[in-house]
Amino acid sequence: MHLLLIDHREEFMFKLLLSRIVFLVPTVFIILVSTYLLSTYTPGDEVAIRLEMAGESSMRDLDQYELAYKNLERDLGLSGPKFYWSMMPDYFSDEIIEIVPLFTRNTLTELTHQVKDWTIVKDYYNSARELKLFVQDKSVYRELSLELNRQMKHDQVSAIKQLAIQENYDNSLKEMINALNKNIANLRVSSALIYPRIKWNGTNNQFHDWIKRFWNGHNISLRDGVSVTEKIRQSIWWTLSLSFITLTLACVLSTIMAVWLVGNESSMIAKVLNSSLYFFYSIPLFWFATLALVFFTTDDYGEWTHLLPSIGIKFWELGDSFWGNVGIYCRQIILPIICMVLVSLSYLTRQLVVDLKKQSKRLYSTMVRAKGVTPNRLRWNHQLPNALMPYITIVTGALPRTIVGSAIIEVIFNIPGVGKLLLDSIYFGDWPVIFTIIIIVGVVTIFSYLLSDILYAVLYPQAATSILN
Amino acid sequence: MKNQLAHIWLRLSGLGKGLVVLFIILVLLGITAPNISGPNKLIPFGPNQSIEQAEYLSPWSSDSFGRLHIIGTDRFGRDVLVRLLYGTRTALLVGVGVVLLSSLLALVFGVLAGFFGNRSIKVNLIQLFILLLGSILMLFYLRYGQIVIAVFILSITIFLIFILRRFNLKQVYLPIDAIIMKIIEVIRTVPGLFIILSLFAIFSQASIVSLIVILGLISWPGKARLLRAEILKVKNQDFMITTQVLGLSKWRTLVYHLLPNVISPLIIASCYTFTGAILVESTLSFLNVGLPQDIPSWGGIMRESRDYFKAWWLALFPGLLLFLSILTLNIVVDAANEA
DSSP states (O other): OHHHHHHTHHHHHHHHHHHHHHHHHHHHHHHHHHHHHHHHTOSSOHHHHHHHHHTOOTTTOHHHHHHHHHHHHHHHTOSSOSSSEEEEETTOOTTGGGOSSHHHHHHHHHHHHHHOOHHHHHHHHHHHHHHHHHHHTOGGGHHHHHHHHHOOSGGGHHHHHHHHHHSOOOHHHHHHHHHHHHHHHHOOOOOOOOOEEEEEOTTOSHHHHHHHHHHHTOOBOTTTOOBHHHHHHHHHHHHHHHHHHHHHHHHHHHHHHHHHHHHTTTSHHHHHHHHHHHHHHHSOHHHHHHHHHHHHSSSTTOGGGOOSOOSSOOOOOTTSOHHHHHHHHHHHHHHHHHHHHHHHHHHHHHHHHHHHHHHHTSHHHHHHHHTTOOHHHIIIIIIHHHHHHHHHHHHHHHHHHHHHHHHHHHHHHTOOSHHHHHHHHHHHTOHHHHHHHHHHHHHHHHHHHHHHHHHHHHHOHHHHHHHHO | OHHHHHHHHHHSOHHHHHHHHHHHHHHHHHHTHHHHBSTTSSBOOOTTOOOTTOTTOOTTEEOTTOOEETTOBOTTOOBHHHHHHHHHHHHHHHHHHHHHHHHHHHHHHHHIIIIIOTTSOEEOHHHHHHHHHHHHHHHHHHHTTOHHHHHHHHHHHHHHHHHHHHSOOOOEEOOHHHHHHHHHHHHHHSOHHHHHHHHHHHSOSOOHHHHHHHHHHHHHHHHHHHHHHHHHHHHTSHHHHHHHHTTOOHHHIIIIIIHHHHHHHHHHHHHHHHHHHHHHHHHHHHTTOSSOTTSOOHHHHHHHGGGOTTOHHHHHHHHHHHHHHHHHHHHHHHHHHHO
16 A cells, blocks of 8 residues: 555645545635625625715705615625525515615515515505605605604504694695505505525626625725725734744744653653643633733833733834834734743643654664664654654644634734734624635635645655545 | 542542532532622622722722622622622533533534444435425525424425335435535634634624524534544444344444443543633633623633733633633543543
């Protein structure tokens, strides 16, 4: 089996990659679809908020407002059917999803589901809209206009009727109110049998648009109108550099420590180190970081505890000397890195010690020792490469975990990375940023698993067969 | 089971035994929190009761009414000890709930993948198609509120599937193992904390139940995989072959002979689920995206220390409880693994 694999190594690698990538596509698709589904359930009406910020109001001119709403909705990719196909009851019509604003559309949808006949609801909607259009430009009827806006629901017929009686209307208005009342009277909850109707919407749907916009980087933050791509580009370097420094330090230190620990098991220092590793393994990262922050960055607990600069990353200022800036950065980033390294270090070292001990029991270790190789050389040159196999999975698996961990650290230490951006966006309800970050992190996670498989296959081809099968 | 517990207890070091006792006391205090705290009780404060002019009292100091605050008070003058006890309750609820839900899911999927595997469930493609169509239609009618028709369709689907079993239709194996493994792989590639964060951002009305459901849905795959591996190990042992020779039914074999032999790794893994769940719960509360602020939680108390660095007790004690719980469970799990 070994020989066979070595002979066909390239072909084998190709097969492995292919199988992984074939798996990758549906996974990414599932992440995209579920993120999209989440995005459709976000509360609030994005279009209305933006129109309000731009100074448009539905109270002034309904026609104009509807037009502005429709245009903005189309620009934001929120108009039209939601997915490639839809399955709706037979009474449902595509005309409903053309109606703006969202509040009216939702009310009418709900109404249609109760009445189970779009034509009746449509008559009601048209007469109500006509009435609203008629009264809106007469200042006398402003009151009525506001009132009708709220009373799109059929269970409040009497309120509208009373309004009609109270005031002295001219004839055309009276007719309109009569027509509306007649249409409202037609709205009755029906329990008729419904049938599903499946419709293919083609590529002209919101999901398709959403993916396209995401791919082209056309998403815009709701918070300040800055492009999402730009925001993430600014913050991702912090997260990546934090994770990279942490992982590198943790890997190097854990390798040295694990090998040393296995060699000097019975020494006093090793025992202390072992138990402190155990403690660090159980320490919640955010508690450790908070404690460090509370005790070591202020003067509150005596002068000597103020070991490290206060939180907050100082931005690069022109005029300061380059090395001065680097010094400030290093001082500010040192505490977050210590916290992250200590926690991942304990985990990695414990795993590696276990794997190294397993190697000591294998026959080749005895064989190598019998040949006269020093114990240290045995551990570094013979046991370590073999023990690294599970280590690869752990480290590549630690990559997404480090990014998540750095999110907590970023929030605590006020570092402007992706994690802090995500949290800030969550507090603000800045959906485009949130969804972009979710997708990016998801894809990074998938690729780190892919990386682990490839490393595995390159370094340990015999073990890779089990991955493929 | 009793034997195993005794075995684990004997393997614990002195420190480990002390920690376990402390943990049990903490659990009991958490469960009885409403009985020992509140007006005219042992600790005379409620979890959300603000005391005037008692903001940021340091531990072991008295307020203007002369009542002792053993672990001080927070920004609003609420007693931290009571909040810690109620926080323990929250953590326990979340931990136990997640463990139960994820274990149930892991059990179902693990058994389906490991015990039934790729070559024991036979289906006919027509039956499968009917099942798929029936469930889509049922969901449709449920969505639009016609429950009677949904039930009708469900019964018709089941009836049709059973009728079709009478005919000798061509049957193929359902590769249930492969399907479940793919599902597990997909879920494992989803970055958990990020998903939870965003879910809670979207559904701002978070409750303990929704937290349990989301965490439970995310944390079953690891355990299901473990259970499957264990089942595959045990499946080919002699006693399993004996059950076949004796002609025991599949369910009897599964419930009385297989599961008792594979359940202990699942219980051990559940300890990790528990620690993971309480860790995520407090991390979320710490970041102020999880449970609403009026539900006391360890992470929520710790968050308040960030507003006022002099209040070290707000940072130290909740984290200490969390740390000790995690440490205790880790020590117990290690002892169980060695035993």
